[in-house]
Amino acid sequence: xxxxxxxxxxxxxxxxxxxxxxxxxxxxxxxxxxxxxxxxxxxxxxxxxxxxxxxxxxxxxxxxxxxxxxxxxxxxxxxxxxxxxxxxxxxxxxxxxxxxxxxxxxxxxxxxxxxxxxxxxxxxxxxxxxxxxxxxxxxxxxxxxxxxxxxxxxxxxxxxxxxxxxxxxxxxxxxxxxxxxxxxxxxxxxxxxxxxxxxxxxxxxxxxxxxxxxxxxxxxxxxxxxxxxxxxxxxxxxxxxxxxxxxxxxxxxxxxxxxxxxxxxxxxxxxxxxxxxxxxxxxxxxxxxxxxxxxxxxxxxxxxxxxxxxxxxxxxxxxxxxxxxxxxxxxxxxxxxxxxxxxxxxxx
Amino acid sequence: xxxxxxxxxxxxxxxxxxxxxxxxxxxxxxxxxxxxxxxxxxxxxxxxxxxxxxxxxxxxxxxxxxxxxxxxxxxxxxxxxxxxxxxxxxxxxxxxxxxxxxxxxxxxxxxxxxxxxxxxxxxxxxxxxxxxxxxxxxxxxxxxxxxxxxxxxxxxxxxxxxxxxxxxxxxxxxxxxxxxxxxxxxxxxxxxxxxxxxxxxxxxxxxxxxxxxxxxxxxxxxxxxxxxxxxxxxxxxxxxxxxxxxxxxxxxxxxxxxxxxxxxxxxxxxxxxxxxxxxxxxxxxxxxxxxxxxxxxxxxxxxxxxxxxxxxxxxxxxxxxxxxxxxxxxxxxxxxxxxxxxxxxxxxxxxxxxxx
Amino acid sequence: xxxxxxxxxxxxxxxxxxxxxxxxxxxxxxxxxxxxxxxxxxxxxxxxxxxxxxxxxxxxxxxxxxxxxxxxxxxxxxxxxxxxxxxxxxxxxxxxxxxxxxxxxxxxxxxxxxxxxxxxxxxxxxxxxxxxxxxxxxxxxxxxxxxxxxxxxxxxxxxxxxxxxxxxxxxxxxxxxxxxxxxxxxxxxxxxxxxxxxxxxxxxxxxxxxxxxxxxxxxxxxxxxxxxxxxxxxxxxxxxxxxxxxxxxxxxxxxxxxxxxxxxxxxxxxxxxxxxxxxxxxxxxxxx
Numbered sequence: 001x002x003x004x005x006x007x008x009x010x011x012x013x014x015x016x017x018x019x020x021x022x023x024x025x026x027x028x029x030x031x032x033x034x035x036x037x038x039x040x041x042x043x044x045x046x047x048x049x050x051x052x053x054x055x056x057x058x059x060x061x062x063x064x065x066x067x068x069x070x071x072x073x074x075x076x077x078x079x080x081x082x083x084x085x086x087x088x089x090x091x092x093x094x095x096x097x098x099x100x101x102x103x104x105x106x107x108x109x110x111x112x113x114x115x116x117x118x119x120x121x122x123x124x125x126x127x128x129x130x131x132x133x134x135x136x137x138x139x140x141x142x143x144x145x146x147x148x149x150x151x152x153x154x155x156x157x158x159x160x161x162x163x164x165x166x167x168x169x170x171x172x173x174x175x176x177x178x179x180x181x182x183x184x185x186x187x188x189x190x191x192x193x194x195x196x197x198x199x200x201x202x203x204x205x206x207x208x209x210x211x212x213x214x215x216x217x218x219x220x221x222x223x224x225x226x227x228x229x230x231x232x233x234x235x236x237x238x239x240x241x242x243x244x245x246x247x248x249x250x251x252x253x254x255x256x257x258x259x260x261x262x263x264x265x266x267x268x269x270x271x272x273x274x275x276x277x278x279x280x281x282x283x284x285x286x287x288x289x290x291x292x293x294x295x296x297x298x299x300x301x302x303x304x305x306x307x308x309x310x311x312x313x314x315x316x317x318x319x320x321x322x323x324x325x326x327x328x329x330x331x332x333x334x335x336x337x338x339x340x341x342x343x344x345x346x347x348x
Numbered sequence: 349x350x351x352x353x354x355x356x357x358x359x360x361x362x363x364x365x366x367x368x369x370x371x372x373x374x375x376x377x378x379x380x381x382x383x384x385x386x387x388x389x390x391x392x393x394x395x396x397x398x399x400x401x402x403x404x405x406x407x408x409x410x411x412x413x414x415x416x417x418x419x420x421x422x423x424x425x426x427x428x429x430x431x432x433x434x435x436x437x438x439x440x441x442x443x444x445x446x447x448x449x450x451x452x453x454x455x456x457x458x459x460x461x462x463x464x465x466x467x468x469x470x471x472x473x474x475x476x477x478x479x480x481x482x483x484x485x486x487x488x489x490x491x492x493x494x495x496x497x498x499x500x501x502x503x504x505x506x507x508x509x510x511x512x513x514x515x516x517x518x519x520x521x522x523x524x525x526x527x528x529x530x531x532x533x534x535x536x537x538x539x540x541x542x543x544x545x546x547x548x549x550x551x552x553x554x555x556x557x558x559x560x561x562x563x564x565x566x567x568x569x570x571x572x573x574x575x576x577x578x579x580x581x582x583x584x585x586x587x588x589x590x591x592x593x594x595x596x597x598x599x600x601x602x603x604x605x606x607x608x609x610x611x612x613x614x615x616x617x618x619x620x621x622x623x624x625x626x627x628x629x630x631x632x633x634x635x636x637x638x639x640x641x642x643x644x645x646x647x648x649x650x651x652x653x654x655x656x657x658x659x660x661x662x663x664x665x666x667x668x669x670x671x672x673x674x675x676x677x678x679x680x681x682x683x684x685x686x687x688x689x690x691x692x693x694x695x696x697x698x699x700x701x702x703x704x
Numbered sequence: 705x706x707x708x709x710x711x712x713x714x715x716x717x718x719x720x721x722x723x724x725x726x727x728x729x730x731x732x733x734x735x736x737x738x739x740x741x742x743x744x745x746x747x748x749x750x751x752x753x754x755x756x757x758x759x760x761x762x763x764x765x766x767x768x769x770x771x772x773x774x775x776x777x778x779x780x781x782x783x784x785x786x787x788x789x790x791x792x793x794x795x796x797x798x799x800x801x802x803x804x805x806x807x808x809x810x811x812x813x814x815x816x817x818x819x820x821x822x823x824x825x826x827x828x829x830x831x832x833x834x835x836x837x838x839x840x841x842x843x844x845x846x847x848x849x850x851x852x853x854x855x856x857x858x859x860x861x862x863x864x865x866x867x868x869x870x871x872x873x874x875x876x877x878x879x880x881x882x883x884x885x886x887x888x889x890x891x892x893x894x895x896x897x898x899x900x901x902x903x904x905x906x907x908x909x910x911x912x913x914x915x916x917x918x919x920x921x922x923x924x925x926x927x928x929x930x931x932x933x934x935x936x937x938x939x940x941x942x943x944x945x946x947x948x949x950x951x952x953x954x955x956x957x958x959x960x961x962x963x964x965x966x967x968x969x970x971x972x973x974x975x976x977x978x979x980x981x982x983x984x985x986x987x988x989x990x991x992x
Contacts, residue, residue, distance in 0.1 A: 074954045165854070171940045173955045216857040216939035223826050223936050232834050232856065336956045343951065344769050348941045399891050419894035420903075426895040432888035436910045436987075446896035448906070497897060 036064040038281045041079060042093035044070035045243055049302055050093075058288060064281050073098040073175065080107045080273060087273045090282035093289075095175040096267030099133040100332040108132050109274040116287035118308065125325065126307040133271035136289045137304035140316070140323060141179050141264040143257045144239035146231045152257035155183045158237055159210055166234040167213040168224045172335070172342045176238035179264045181207065181338070182326060186261060193262055193324045200338065208345060217346050228254055240266045241303035241316070262322040265305060350375040350533055351396070351501060356405035358391060358557075365391045367557035369405070373501075373535060373550075378527060380536040380544035382580070383554030392554075393503050393537045398422045410500045420449070425494035429506040431486045433478045439489050440465065440474040446497035464496035465489075467526060484515050491523065495530070502527070502534040508543060520546050541581050545569075553577045569625070575698035578623045583656075585624040587665045588700060591616050599697065604662045605641035610695035619700035624690050626670035631657055631679060634689025643667055645686040648679060659686060741970065748963035760964040770965075773943040778972065780859055780934075780944065781927035784866040785874075788923045789916065791867065792874035796915070799875065800882040814872045825868065826936035833861050857938050865937045866927050873926065874919035881915030914987050921980035925973040945969045 042050060047070040055066040069079075073094035080089060080102060092102075102108050110131040113120045119127060119134055126135040145152045149163075158167050158180070170177035185196040185203035196202075215233055218224040221243075228236045229252045244256040270289050272282055288294050292310035299306040305316050305323070349372035358366040365388045373379045381389040394400040396407060398419030406415045414422050425446070433442050443464050444457040452460075465471045468488035473481065481489065487507060494502055507523070508516040524547045527534050538544050544551045545565045552562040553576070561573035572578035579586070591614045592607065593600040601608050601620060614620060634640045643659040657679065659667040669688055680686050751757040764770045799810050817825070832838045833855040840852040855861045889911065893903040931946035940947075945965055952962035 072954075078954065173940075173951070214941070217941050219940050220935050222823060223830060224939070226827055226830055227834075227856065230830070230834060232830075336958070339951070339955045343940065343943065346941045347769055347772065347943060394891075397891075397895050399894065419891070420897050420899050422895075423897070424895060426892065428888045428892060430886065430888060432886060432892035434889060434892075434907060434911075445893070445898070445906070449893070449896055449898040449902050493896065503895075 036278055036281060037067055038064050038091070038278055038285060039067045039069065039089050040091045040093065040285065041069050041071070041076040041089045043073065043095075046070055046093060049298065053297060053301060054289070054294065057294065058285060061288075062281060062284055064278070066285070074173070077102055077105075077107075081105060087276045089273050090276035090278055091270065091285050092273060093136075093268065093270045096128065096133070096135070096269050096328040097175065097178075097332045097335060099128065099267075099269045099271060100328055102271065103129055103132045104332075107274055109272045109276075111270075111272055111283075111286055111290075115272070115283040116290060118287050118290035118292075121292070121310055122290060122307045123309050128269070128328075133269040134286075134290060135265075135268055135307045136270050137295055137298045137302060137306050138268050139240040139242035139266040139302060139304040140258070141176055141238055141240040141266055142259060144225075144228060144236040144244045144254055145257055146228055146234055147253045147255060148231055149234045152235065153260055155187060155237075155259045155261050157259070158213065158235055159187075161212070163213050163234050165213065165215050166232075167210070167237065168216050168218055168227070168233050168235075169210070169214065169237040170221070171217050171219045172339045173219050174221075174238075175267065176240060177342075178326065178331060179238040180210075181342075182264075182324070183261060184210070193322070193326075197326050198330065200334070204341060204345065207342075211346070214346070238264075242266070245303040258318040258321045260321065262324050263318070265323050265325045267325070267328060268304070349373060350377075350410060351535075352406075352408040353392070353396065354406050354408075356392070356395065356407075357403045358388075358395065358400070359403060365557055366395075366402075369558060371552060371559060371562070373533060375533055376531050377550065378524065378532075378534050378536070378548045380538055380548040380551045381554055382538055382541060382544040382551050384539055384580070387554040388557040389537045389539075389554045390505060393426075393505055393535065396501070396535065397424050397426050397503055399426075423497070423499050424501045424503060425497060425499035427487070427490045427494050427502070427504040427507050429509060431490040431510075433486055433489055433493070435478050437478070438474070439470065439476050439478065439481070442478065442489055443493045443496055445493060450497065460496050464492040467495065467530075468492045483510050484519060487511065487519060491526070495532070500533070502532050504534060504536045506538055507536065509538075509540070516543070517546075523547070545581075551581075553580055555580075572623070572696065575621050575623065575701065578696060578698065583626050583668055583670070585622075585626060585629060585667050585669070587622040587661070587667070588663060589620050589622055591618045591620060598692075601697070603641070604665065605643055608639045608641070608695065609692045610639075610697045611693065612697035614697065614699075621698045621700050623696035623698065624694055626656065626668045627672075628690045628694040629657075629669035629688045630690065631669055631671070631686055631688055633687045634691075638689050638691050639695060640687055640689035641667075642685050642687045645680055645682055645684055647682065657686070659688065744963045744966050744970075747959060748967040751960065760960045761968075763961070764964055764968065769943075770948065773945055773948050774968070776859065776942065777928055777945040777969075780862055780866070781924050783859075783863045784870060784927040785920050785924045787863060787867045788871050788874040789920060792871055792919065793878060793912075793916070795871075796875045796878035796882055796912075799879045814875060817868070818872060822869065822932050822936060825865070826933075829861065829865050829868075829937065830856065857941070859938065859942065862934055862937045862942075866930060866933050869933060870923045870926055873922040877918040877922065878912055878915035881912050881918075885911045914984055917980045917983050917987070921977055924976050928972055928976075929969060 040050070047068060050066070050068045055068065058064070058066055069089070076089075076092050076094045077098050080087065080092065083089070084107065099108070111119050111134055112131055119131060122134055128134065143152050143155065143158065157163075158169075169180045172178065172181065181200070181203050182193060182197045184206035185199045186193050188202040188206040189196050189199045191199065216224065224233070224236055227233045229247070231253070239256060241256060244254070248255055270286055272286060276282055290308060292308045295306040295308045296311045298304065299311060299316055303316060351373040353369065353371040356366045356369040357364070369388070369392065371392065381392060383389045391400055395402055398414070398417060402415065406413060408414065409422065409424070434445065437445065440461050444461045447457045447460060462471060462474070465474055468491055470485065470488045470492060473485065473489075478486065478489070487510075508519055511519060520543060536544065536547055548565070550562060550564055551568055552559045553568065554560065555576045561568060561577045568577060568581045572581060575586075578584050587603050587605065587608075589601040589603040589608065591599050592602045594614065594616050597611050597613065599610050599612050599614055601610055601622060603622065608622060610622060643661065645657065646660045647658040649656040649658070653672065655671045655673070657669040657671065659669070661667045667688070748760060749756060749758065751759055795810070795814075799807060802810055834840070835852040835854070837855070839855060843849045844852065889907055890903055893907045898906065929946055930944075931950060934942070934944045934947060943951075946969065949962050949965045949969065952958045952965060
């Protein structure tokens with residue numbers, strides 16, 4: 001970025017935030033006169049908590065309506081890309097690997113402390129590529145299992161011949177599909193996850209050995225999750241806390257295991273769409289999502305790890321188990337190849 | 349008899365369509381079932397064909413009991429009102445259908461199909477699709493299709509109703525000649541009395557699921573057994589009256605137009621319906637001993653070969669007189685009184701409707 | 705009588721102004737369907753640098769992975785079509801025969817499930833198809849099998865599921881044709897000595913063939929292109945062409961391959977539609 005561009009940007013940002021502040025002060029009168037709408041893209045699984053927790057709070061505070069479009073991360077990317085000339089999404093909540101692709105295609109605008117002051121309060125490793133996106137709360141991922149199975153204390157259990165045809169794993173099309181791949185790499189090479197994540201050939205060889213146990217590979221979770229609850233399958237790999245634990249508390253005879261080899265931090269990122277409509281409201285939405293107040297509620301209600309360091313007294317991750325976040329840039333670069341290779345390997 | 353239908357009862361829910369009906373046809377006879385719509389004639393035809401089952405009763409045809417036999421085992425052909433030709437087959441395939449159903453090979457079908465088509469003068473149309481035929485041509489094909497299988501009995505359901513009047517008359521003559529020459533036993537169903545009179549040896553007049561009278565055309569016309577037959581077959585003068593005096597077989601009946609004498613067996617005071625065929629009425633005062641009434645002339649219709657004289661009648665009565673030719677001379681003008689007379693012996697007497 | 709034979713269409717026919725009524729629908733189709741398809745077609749014949757190329761077609765037809773999906777797509781569509789026909793044909797007759805309340809019930813039973821989302825149905829199916837589901841329990845109980853069958857995530861389950869959804873599209877065209885046929889034709893056949901089987905094969909079947917062809921064309925072209933149903937029922941290990949299209953566009957970001965597979969899928973569907981309309985024309989040509 002040129003010096004000129006930078007100063008220009010800061011000035012614009014300043015003006016914007018000044019306007020934003022002024023707008024906020026005058027909020028009750030002006031904003032309610034014509035209810036503004038902020039379109040937020042995100043994962044389908046977010047819909048419940050966005051609509052029940054975030055949207056009402058935001059609407060109350062800012063008088064603007066949140067329209068949430070829940071779908072897959074890659075579909076969100078496609079939406080941004082095809083509407084690049086005239087974006088209609090203002091904010092998108094999607095997975096880190098897709099964020100990298102969005103940055104590469106120049107679809108995002110950075111979250112600066114000037115726009116969203118809370119971005120300065122996040123823990124290390126949760127703000128990426130100079131603020132292009134940030135993690136807000138991160139669900140953790142392990143193995144979901146039916147309670148008829150005892151002691152899912154290791155990822156090797158997936159390979160246990162006792163579970164022939166009773167295991168389902170996510171497709172690599174899904175972000176949570178990466179966890180089985182990386183764990184396969186770790187189990188095959190014995191190296192720590194941070195190193196093993198680059199040993200993809202070994203990972204694929206290990207996944208090949210999993211095939212007898214696989215009933216299926218899912219791209220759409222619902223059906224497979226249903227089968228787990230019905231005890232048709234024993235284990236569903238790569239499942240994350242924000243989805244599984246609510247089902248556990250609702251009384252499903254399943255649980256989420258945090259095996260000893262480690263668990264994974266789901267890459268829940270939030271970003272601002274470049275030239276998206278209602279930039280001030282968008283910044284305010286992101287700021288709220290990164291703030292301690294909302295995060296402490298979200299962390300508990302979605303069983304996720306908060307990114308804001310000011311959130312206290314929330315006990316989410318199982319103690320003493322490594323929480324691993326992979327090199328998403330590496331994933332992003334190779335993912336298409338992996339998907340193709342994986343699909344061919346798994347094809348019947 | 350060749351066809352014997354005995355004691356047939358058929359009801360749909362509460363509606364009795366055929367009510368203990370008996371009916372028979374001699375071999376080679378052409379018979380019509382005549383009646384208004386809803387009288388049960390089509391149900392009877394479909395029952396003989398095996399398309400409808402009877403609740404009670406038996407049907408015998410050509411010395412065998414066919415009551416329980418399905419249609420395809422009866423060897424009874426039907427010409428349907430809309431002909432029911434197979435639209436996906438051409439003319440010769442339609443005609444050959446019955447033979448094919450009897451397992452006759454394509455090659456063996458050829459001669460009989462050609463013969464049947466020649467019979468109805470349709471041989472040039474053998475390869476035409478059905479949709480390219482006119483109504484009259486379709487009827488010929490339907491007849492050929494029904495005859496080619498040499499049926500024990502041919503049933504025809506209002507076969508001429510889809511044709512215009514002129515064509516209808518031609519086809520009636522043609523078909524009757526054809527059936528006669530082949531010695532076919534056939535039953536026509538029709539609601540058109542002229543058609544029934546034209547094509548049949550005998551006519552069964554049906555009303556409310558029963559046969560009111562079964563006889564030759566002349567018998568039906570000159571000696572209608574019931575007032576229904578009088579009304580349904582041919583035109584008639586009909587006058588309501590009350591029996592005033594009984595002298596043996598001679599009745600003195602008072603009517604709205606004066607007293608009238610008629611032969612019959614009724615008790616004094618009985619409500620009756622008098623009937624006279626129009627050609628028996630004369631628009632002149634009659635000789636002593638004949639009946640005569642004086643009424644107002646309401647209309648004179650010249651129909652070419654005959655002239656109809658209508659007179660004003662009260663209530664449900666109807667007074668009509670037929671003169672041969674265009675004999676209008678001597679008639680008073682409309683509205684003027686005219687005296688009509690007829691022979692006492694030509695007077696028909698029936699119990700009045702609803703008093704039976 | 706012969707004057708009827710020459711009743712051909714009047715010479716110099718002008719365009720029927722009623723055809724104009726179709727213009728709005730055609731515009732919509734043109735914009736939402738034809739244009740994107742033309743884009744797809746063009747794209748499928750270009751390489752990444754924009755030059756004319758049939759490379760992706762060569763790649764498709766030389767890739768066993770793709771060919772397996774192609775074979776499966778066609779086989780599943782054919783099986784689905786046959787099963788809907790097998791179930792739908794008698795249903796159409798029952799529907800045509802039924803009157804009043806019964807007819808309403810059959811119609812509702814067929815149409816209502818269309819309004820239930822595929823996802824809800826997929827849950828229902830998983831209950832039926834499970835190892836301890838209704839089908840397996842019945843078969844085990846009847847002693848037909850002694851080990852529960854694996855039905856979930858199989859092509860069998862996909863065919864059954866697709867049949868469930870597409871059944872009305874087979875029943876309704878056949879029903880419409882039956883409604884138009886003269887019931888006297890079957891009576892006529894019977895009185896001419898045709899037993900039930902002869903009557904069925906020589907009269908009923910040929911007369912309802914237009915409905916069968918139309919229904920089969922509907923079901924086949926929908927089954928060959930279905931995406932959500934296989935996604936829910938058989939998952940990722942058994943790919944179909946539509947799943948490969950989504951995968952190419954969304955996950956592999958290979959628009960050339962996506963367009964190529966789309967074009968192939970479209971060609972299959974178009975082939976079926978054209979063949980069926982030719983057959984229909986032949987059939988009606990004999991009758992009209």
